[in-house]
Amino acid sequence: MLAPSKARGVKKLLTDYVANKLSEILFIKTGAIVETKITHETLKNLHESNPRATKLIWFDEVDIPNVGKLALAGSALADTKLYRDYLEHGKIWYVVFGIQKRGLVVGMTRNCVVTLFSGIEQREFVDYVLDEVLPLIS
Structure with a gap:
């Protein structure tokens, strides 16, 4: 039962990382894309x-x-x-x-x-x- 939650956790980390990178590029700060x-x-x-x-x-x-x-x-x-x-x-x-x-x-x-x-x-x-x-x- 650990695999699905681990996969979701990795997916969430990846999407948060991508959102913060896009935020830095577009808005010169992290956290603008939520x-x-x-x-x-x-x-x-x-x-x-x-x-x-x-x-x-x-x-x-x-x-x-x-x-x-x-x-x-x-x-x-x-x-x-x-x-x-x-x-x-x-x-x-x-x-x-x-x-x-x-x-x-x-x-x-x-x-x-x-x-x-x-x-x-x-x-x-x-x-x-x-x-x-x-x-x-x-």
């Missing part, structure tokens, strides 16, 4: 604004003993009692949803990791992040 967040409430609102587009939801910070994460998947998860129950016991960590106007399927975490499940050009991805993701960041 991790971003999207709140649980924002992800909840994103799902509930178009629940039929949601394909998968992961919950973390679950208060049920010996349960670390919960997931709901499928086209009918939008109005389920389980969704409401899971909201009472955890926070939304990750949502996968379709964006009809762009023809994309996107996954998004609370720490702003964006995963595309659709093939698009780099410029389209940058436009999506600027138009749709940046306004969600708290």
Whole structure:
């Protein structure tokens, strides 16, 4: 069980190092580039604004003993009692949803990791992040 946390620890050290180096180059000081967040409430609102587009939801910070994460998947998860129950016991960590106007399927975490499940050009991805993701960041 030590390997995953060691890997995450190394990954965090590497990302912090890269962020500080970029910060030194761009802002002549360290600490100007920091991790971003999207709140649980924002992800909840994103799902509930178009629940039929949601394909998968992961919950973390679950208060049920010996349960670390919960997931709901499928086209009918939008109005389920389980969704409401899971909201009472955890926070939304990750949502996968379709964006009809762009023809994309996107996954998004609370720490702003964006995963595309659709093939698009780099410029389209940058436009999506600027138009749709940046306004969600708290």
